Structures are given as C-alpha cells and as structure tokens.
Amino acid sequence: MIPPLERQALTAGPYRLTPLAQGDARDLLALFSDPAVAEFMDINPLVNFSEAREIVDWARDMAAGNRGLRWAIRRADDPRLIGTVGFNSLELERGRRGEVAYDLERAHWGRGVMSEILPYVMAFGFETLGLHRLEAMVTVGNIRSCKLLERQGFTLEGRLRDHAYWKGRFWDQLIYGRLAD
Template sequence: MITDPPQVHGFELRALEESDAPGLLDLFSDPEVCAFMDIEPLQTEFEALDIIDWAQAQAAQGVGVRWGVRRPGAPRLIGTVGFNRIERSRGRWGEIAYDLARDQWGRGVMSAILPAILARGFKDWELLRLEAMVTAGNTRSCALLRRMGFRQEGVLARRGFWKGQAWDQLVFARLAD
C-alpha cells in the first residue's frame, strides 16, 4: 500500500492524519521553515487540516504520499517527507519533498531518512527517476540532494508565484541505478 512508510532507523514515519494538525501547525507556523515553500506560515489548525486533507487525497488516489516524521516514542512531529507526485501510468517517476523543524536542521535527520525514501521509489515502486523541485536560494536543500546523488538539471525561471513574487525553481533528479 502506498501509505505504508519505509522503515528508518532512529525515526518513526507514518501517514499524516487529523491528529497531526497541532504538530503540523507548530512546524509550518515557523517563517524560516516556510521561507522557500509555496505557503505562508500557518496561523490556524484549520490550515494544517487543509494540508492533511491534501495529503490524504493524494494517497487515496495513489498519486502521492506524505509521512510525518518523529523520533521513536516522541509525540512531537519534527517534519514531513514523501512524494508530492508519483507517476506510473505514462512514466515511472516521482517527485520527492521534505521539510523539517528548524531545531532539527543540521542534525542529519533527512540524510538518515532520504535513503529509505529513495529505496521506496526505486526498489519498491520500480520508478526510473526521482525529482525534487527546490526554490532558488534554498542552499541547504540543494546540498542535501547533491549528497543523495541528485544532479541539478536546470532552472525553471519564474515557475512559481507565491508570497507576492515570482520564484525560480531548480530541477534536481536522480535516475535509478
């Protein structure tokens, strides 16, 4: 099943559900966490529930999945990770995405989790290509993707428009071995 999370030593991953709304609000109310995202910092649990509804709809349609990230036994949501899109009908690719609470930055969290996410895409779902779209200026995310074997393929100039301005999107990809 698409919502079954990969096993990652040192972390618990599970599909987002309504009970995650307070944790998601805490995560996405931080302006620095949202700085390169296409959303404004959240202000209410209703906004968090909208994100959870989106994630659940993606999973129900089999076109994406987003897992909440926690440390084992800890109730606090420290991030999310997953596939914003999975294409298996006219291609075999997926778009990965992730975010992390600021106090977890630089602690190797996503470096530990992403190999399992990549394995889910390449081995379990037999995808041929994984992509990540990164907002220009997000140097931390670019560095992480390069460490994970992704290559920057190009720039989609002014591809996004949010927070009152146009944003370039950097296209990163990794092909199946």
C-alpha cells in the same frame, strides 16, 4: 501496480514514518508556523489550525488516490512530529518518476536528520514504487535543500525560470534528478 499508499508506513533508521493523519494537524501547525521553515515553500507561515487541517486533507487525498504520499516523521522513541517527507507527485503511466519533498522543524536542522531519512524514502521510491527517476524542485536560495540533494546523489539539471507562483510573485526553481542505479 503499487501498494495502497494511505497505509504505507516506513521505518527509516531510528525514525518512524507514518502517512499524515488528522491527529498530526496540531504538530503541523507548529512546524509550518515557523517563517524559516516556510521561507522557500509554497505556503505562508501558518496562523491557524484550519490551515494545518487543509494540508492534512491534501496529503490524505493524494494518498487515497495513490497520486503521492506524505509521511509524518517521528523518532521511534518520541511521539512528537519533527517534520514531513514524501512524494508530492507520482507519474507511473507516461514515466516512472516521483517528486520528493521534505521539511524539518528548525531545531533539527544541521544534524543530518534528513540525510539519514532520505535514503530510505528513495529506496521506497525505487524499490516499492518501482520508480526509475526521482526529482526535486528547489526554490532558488534554498541552499540547505540543494546541499541535501547533492549529498544524496541528485544532479542539478536546470533552472526553471518563473516556474512557480506563490506569495504574490513568480519564483525560479532548480530541478534536481536522480535515476535508479
């Protein structure tokens, strides 16, 4: 049994991770309206507040059903949301695996922020959720994401041809995996 995910906050070094809530929607709109942030994601850059609210609803439903969890990322000393991170899916019956996902405001790229946070998220997956395998799906071309995963000990396991469909076309995706030590 895993704990109720909708109430799971996490401290990740100097960062505070809290389950996405409707109060985060305005900051999410700012985050995901940046075309650079959305480039390799399954969304077009957001243009209105209701789209941000839908993302929060998706995250809250997932957490309420213990199917996944998406946290807002803030520095502990600053109320501004700077990104999100979490588990897009969890398989706890026919496996023990979770898919990690993450994003940061562009102003915070290139400083090791996600590299600092991800070990805490991975430890939460392996220890609190009892996962055996973490995976990540990366759209081909998202080099920053590949480098981040490789630094965290993920292995490139393959290229899934036309694995995703969004923005009117199919996309190849890379699958990365890391097993519990």
